[in-house]
Amino acid sequence: MLRTRRLEPLDHYTAAAESASARIIAAYSTSFGLATRLLGRRHRRHIRNIYALVRVADELVDGVAAEAGLGPAEQRRELDDLEVETELAMRTGYSANPIVHAFARTAGGAAIDAALTRPFFASMRMDLPPDPDARGARPEQALTRTRAFGPDEHAAYVHGSAEVVGIMCLRVFMRDEAVGPETVRRLEHGARQLGAAFQNVNFLRDIGDDTERLGRAYLGGEVEMTPQLQQRWVDTIRGQLADAEAVLPLLPRDARGAVGCALRLFERLTERIARTPAPALRRGRVRVSNPVKAWLAVRSMLASPASLPSRKADIG
Structure with a gap:
């Protein structure tokens, strides 16, 4: 209350x-x-x-x-x-x-x-169905069952829907910290990579719902999931998570545990996706059980046992 x-x-x-x-x-x-x-x-x-x-x-x-x-x-x-x-x-x-x-x-x-919110809204706009009455709209767009995002569209979508959100969170975490430009650069790279990894994992988890209910195929223009495509995306995600994990120690300790928990959760999801037969990804959402989530939370807090007090009045 x-x-x-x-x-x-x-x-x-x-x-x-x-x-x-x-x-x-x-x-x-x-x-x-x-x-x-x-x-x-x-x-x-x-x-x-x-x-x-x-x-x-x-x-x-x-x-x-x-x-x-x-x-x-x-x-x-x-x-x-x-x-x-x-x-x-x-x-x-x-x-x-x-x-x-x-x-x-x-x-x-x-x-x-707005330099962060505008790319976000631009990505959200990419999810909207084409307006058949809009100037320049092609009738066949409205009839297409599945819209496939090509590599450039995928990159633009992930940047706006996930990478800039990672930067927003990073700016909250670092608002009281005095760090140099090189540290900022490294942290922003890690935040973008973590956001991209989260988004790509969710694309793989939601591939059935995205294609069948929403009519979208986000993974670089590929509509059908093959073992080769699955492995390519798993490798991409592992690299993104590794980049994010490399800068985790640079975060304030009172943010590190939560970010580490999220990172470990998505690492676990990635490994489960890697072990799931490619056709099965369309039939059900890969999940991690609540007991495993709780264990990951404890593990993350043990890795970041202390919290830093704020060095400036809280915003709000």
């Missing part, structure tokens, strides 16, 4: 907005909830605020708006409006949309700006 009686009106509203963001995240991902609980208190709500906005946009383009009866043009308009509202909130520090407001309050204290 929120204790907001003594807060000023804006702080009261911000606390309520952040509570809404936490509820959005809890409703959609138990694994993410576990990882955020391993974060230091100064980080938790800000990471939830980021991922709540990501989830709202993702649900919009993944069928919720269509199920509500919105056509392609209306879905695009809703996403455009969400982006405009997000940029306005980042400039003003306020939005009447609680999820956008919570994100903007985090963004304002962590140097998150």
